[in-house]
Amino acid sequence: MNIRYGFSRAVRSLLTNWVVSLNNVLILTACLSVLGMVILVYANIIHFSQIWLANTNVSIFLKPQISAEDRTVLLEEVRKHRFVRSAVLITPDKALEELAEKLGAEHSLLSGYKDDVLPYVIDLEVFYEYREKVGELAAAFSARDTVSEVVYAERMLDQVKTFFRIVQGMGWFFIALILVSYYLVISHATRLSLHSRREEIEILNLVGATRGFIRSSFVVEGILVSLSGFLLALGVIWLCNLLLVQGLSQDELTAPVGAGAVFFPLAHLGSALGGALVLGGFSSFLSVNRVLRELEP
Amino acid sequence: MPLIEAENISKSYLGMLPVLENSSFRIESGEFFYLTGVSGAGKTTVFKLLMLMERPDTGRVSFDGQDITLLETRNRSLHRRRIGMVFQDYRLLDNETIEENVAIPLRVGGHRGPGLRRQTENLLEQVGLADRRREKVLGLSGGEKQLVSIARALSFNPGVFFADEPTGNLDQSMAFRVMDLIKEIHRKGATVIVATHDLNLIRTFRARTLLIKDRRIHEVRLADSQPSL
Numbered sequence A: 001m002n003i004r005y006g007f008s009r010a011v012r013s014l015l016t017n018w019v020v021s022l023n024n025v026l027i028l029t030a031c032l033s034v035l036g037m038v039i040l041v042y043a044n045i046i047h048f049s050q051i052w053l054a055n056t057n058v059s060i061f062l063k064p065q066i067s068a069e070d071r072t073v074l075l076e077e078v079r080k081h082r083f084v085r086s087a088v089l090i091t092p093d094k095a096l097e098e099l100a101e102k103l104g105a106e107h108s109l110l111s112g113y114k115d116d117v118l119p120y121v122i123d124l125e126v127f128y129e130y131r132e133k134v135g136e137l138a139a140a141f142s143a144r145d146t147v148s149e150v151v152y153a154e155r156m157l158d159q160v161k162t163f164f165r166i167v168q169g170m171g172w173f174f175i176a177l178i179l180v181s182y183y184l185v186i187s188h189a190t191r192l193s194l195h196s197r198r199e200e201i202e203i204l205n206l207v208g209a210t211r212g213f214i215r216s217s218f219v220v221e222g223i224l225v226s227l228s229g230f231l232l233a234l235g236v237i238w239l240c241n242l243l244l245v246q247g248l249s250q251d252e253l254t255a256p257v258g259a260g261a262v263f264f265p266l267a268h269l270g271s272a273l274g275g276a277l278v279l280g281g282f283s284s285f286l287s288v289n290r291v292l293r294e295l296e297p
Numbered sequence B: 001m002p003l004i005e006a007e008n009i010s011k012s013y014l015g016m017l018p019v020l021e022n023s024s025f026r027i028e029s030g031e032f033f034y035l036t037g038v039s040g041a042g043k044t045t046v047f048k049l050l051m052l053m054e055r056p057d058t059g060r061v062s063f064d065g066q067d068i069t070l071l072e073t074r075n076r077s078l079h080r081r082r083i084g085m086v087f088q089d090y091r092l093l094d095n096e097t098i099e100e101n102v103a104i105p106l107r108v109g110g111h112r113g114p115g116l117r118r119q120t121e122n123l124l125e126q127v128g129l130a131d132r133r134r135e136k137v138l139g140l141s142g143g144e145k146q147l148v149s150i151a152r153a154l155s156f157n158p159g160v161f162f163a164d165e166p167t168g169n170l171d172q173s174m175a176f177r178v179m180d181l182i183k184e185i186h187r188k189g190a191t192v193i194v195a196t197h198d199l200n201l202i203r204t205f206r207a208r209t210l211l212i213k214d215r216r217i218h219e220v221r222l223a224d225s226q227p228s229l
Ligand SMILES: Nc1ncnc2c1ncn2[C@@H]1O[C@H](COP(=O)(O)OP(=O)(O)OP(=O)(O)O)[C@@H](O)[C@H]1O
Pocket: B013, B014, B016, B019, B037, B038, B039, B040, B041, B042, B043, B044, B045, B046, B088, B197
């Protein structure tokens, strides 16, 4: 009900005490930037480890003696399996070709080999959502008498998972730590700015303003400071991210990381903004209440 | 029924000797009273009790028969809006303009826009500061601050007007101007209490006088020859 008064009063006060206001905004910006960068790096670690974990390729090595017909049947069967996104049959010719390509100039090394040295292989890719069940799939097919061996990155997967768990734990710890310090900073900042406006609270109280009226402009001010801090921090993080991604794409080795790096999704930014505004308003609210309690007769 | 009544009030600040002990007074609606006493006698304390900025340790303070010490936050706010008060230390926002300071109670009362501006200007005309309304309070002299403070106190058109040492820092001509203003407020029907330790003022603008002496409040008649309190 006092939003209009609260808003215009808050803007006036921010402009009048612009040194204190700027100071508070910058403190919040610094704090939020650090928080944001930590979260962003963390999000990217999770993102890339998920891509890594999602290495869903499996190779089924076939026994050399089986007929072309059996191979086709097996390939069809593999393709129809509900875990499997796609599957191709790699002939020894093709395998050799690929090998030669990989070896490049030294492909003459392979000239003495005959086609039948290499087995037929079905290379398949599992759907992302079934990546945890690769083992099941491997077991099912390795039991076939046409199959000699099923190869997939099982062991590596386990190691990545452990690493992933550790990173996740550390990430939450840091985020919690920074959130706590964010709250301390913001409540300290509002206390500082309240100090310069204590006189105003006292006067409002003396001329008969209700508590809601007195609080309105301070709460709005807290929200505005939070909003400015948030937007500035977002700019800083966005710029850092841009520079980092550009830097990464300079080098061929790191280019895929740069290209694949994630930024905050809009929905998360929205809820972070909401959280920052609520926190800003709430800590102002608490600080004003503290002063009002002191003024109680 | 008296408008303002204090019955057997005692007041001491934490860990200090009592300022008031078992004091009583009553003021009828529309009266003009001086409140006097030496420095530290407790004049400001009486105003604090009447404004419910402080509670008495014992006793009762009532307005229109209602005990104000029992008022909860919301009604306390409404109680204060009945009273226009000029504080001894002005209580102005130094970094705001004259206009903005005077507008504070009007804003609290929900006034906005052109209506607010017109009323503020009107109030400032009454104290002769209309053409300086954009100046900051910081640069004003003590007397000018006193006038701004009076304009602000008048903004609710209050039925009760308190002034704590309103002429304390003023030269005689300025003091007389301020007293004329206060007399005018009284003439329009307000109940007025003016705290002062200036006996000359009381002799010039005669009115009933309450004296705080030895922690008690008595009504006195100050003789023309009386050299001091
Ligand atoms: N908040 C406070 N805490 C402690 N003591 C106080 C407080 N306010 C006033 N006093 C003491 O109470 C006594 C009365 O103070 P008060 O301000 O009411 O006097 P006064 O008559 O208005 O004086 P003056 O003429 O100097 O304005 C003084 O001794 C003062 O030191």
